[in-house]
Amino acid sequence: MSDDRLGQDIDAVARLQGTFQLRSGQPSNEYFDKYRFESDPALLRRVAQRMLQLLPDGTEILAGLEFGGVPIATAMSLESGLPVVFVRKTAKEYGTCQAVEGADVRGRRTVLIEDVIATGGAVGAAAELVRAAGADVTGVICAIWRGEGSPGIVEAPALPVFPVLTRADLQSGLA
Template identity: 65%
Template sequence: MTDATLAADLAAIATLRGSFLLRSGTIADIYFDKYRFEGDPALLRRLADAMLSLVPGETQVLAGLELGGVPIATAMSLASGVPAVFVRKQAKDYGTCLAVEGGDVSGKRMLLVEDVISTGGAIADAVPLVRAAGAQIIGVVCAIWRGEGEPRIAGVPELPVYPAFTRADLEGAAA
């Protein structure tokens, strides 16, 4: 399996054409439907393996962002043995009342796991929640960087972003 093969397989199953409103508020004519590759066990396993190759060695916890980052972080955790936690968009007002679920992350070096990033708004929203839980965020790994230019999160530009694939990778594979 090569990265080009995985990119082609992701593009084949997840690329939709039309008019799509993105979280960032922009309209795109190409959309990468993460649920199509996250729901395919064989493809999700291959993607998790590719993303694991990008994980910094000092990572102690993988943190899947609600909702699309959760299955990817889980698959990465199963494949690597690195514990996973799950970051809600906001803390629940019942049960544990936590924004970061799955274990104590205080003092741990955490890598955020996301599916598709255009501008990183969801990452920027999650960072204060994760920091409030006491974790040290060391970066972000994502399945697809669909943003412009070098991968970076405008709201937290100091965080390195490690994409498994870019929009150009998938568009080139689909051609």
């Protein structure tokens, strides 16, 4: 399925103009609010469909990372019929006391799903949690790669990262 306007459409919804304080503490007159495209059903479906095209063969489980990966992984699950799990940043301290919630991942080929990756630190930590639950983590698919250079996770260099879009795609309106 071709979706040549996806980058342009996401940028139009998520790039805000105004006065913002960035995570770094620096002021900015522009802010990219990723939750704007994740909360738009039509855009979310388009992103999920594009991400499904990147799934490695044999994928058995989608693992949505807290917080932004959860709606995308859920949409991908609904489109594909693949089961989904939700990966917390840390195991909860009550109930099941698990970091990986949902389907059983033991021995299953699992792909991590994230919305936006800049450095991949959270993804590396999530990969360890999912592996500790017994999964065979085979890759990462993200909606947007905002990092420098080729997509990759420093903490998990052998883990392939497949982005739908890059920062340059959004800025140019491509993809």
